[in-house]
Amino acid sequence: MAEKEKNNKNKKQKYLHPNDQTAKATSDFSFKPSSEVKGLRFGGQFIVKSFTIRRARPLELLKLLSFPPMNNRSNSNKLPFPSTTAFLPTNFTILAHHAWHTLTLGLGTKKSKVLIFVFESETMKQAVDRIWPAEIPLGEVNKKLIRGLSGCEMARFKFRKGCITFYVYAVRRVGNMGFSCADDLRTILQSVVNLKDFLDHTAMLAMPNQRSINYSNPVAMVH
DSSP: EEEEEHHHHHHHOOOOOGGOOOOHHHOOOOOOTTTTOOOOOOOOOOOGOEEEEOOOHHHHHHHHHTOOOOGGGGTTTSSSSEEEEEEEHHHHHHHHHHHHHHHHHTTTOOOOEEEEESSSSHHHHHHHHHHHHHHHEEGGGGIIIIITTTTTTEEEEEEEEEEEEEEEEEEEEOOSSOOOTTTHHHHHHHHHHHSSBBBBBGOOOTTTTSOOOOOOOOGGGOO
């Protein structure tokens, strides 16, 4: 009986909620070859694979992370996280999520996915941006964005924030030691952890061409 209780206790200690992994993540980045790192998970919601995401502008990422405004005027022309590329749900995806949830009488997923790639250098980010598409179906992300980066290795972090799931990837060349943009990665991870749950992701639907994120809906605001 005592041995059984000990085993149950060990199982409980091994469990770590996705939103509580930052303490471990910021001290030990576990890199794996891009061919082995975990990608996006879809569960039984296969239709979600056809939903699309698009590359975000730098200011959109800052708004999404609720990143505080820059107080240093001398560096006002240089935005934070210059080696980071993010992908946000497109208008189609946001509307399709609502439609799918309605058609399935509430059984379809309401969760959107946001991807953030933190590269080891700004040069690497620029090189990858030239070959990555500006818009891509979620079903092709694992093959074209993650597995497609040959010669690279990644560390993956996943956070569920209400109806939005954040996937954060740190990317470096195989054979490189450490991670030169570790401070940016820690800041982004901590910002995601501090976000309150998104109750409604329609606040990300900007009109007419979705070039910015509009937080006019107070229900979806993040502080």
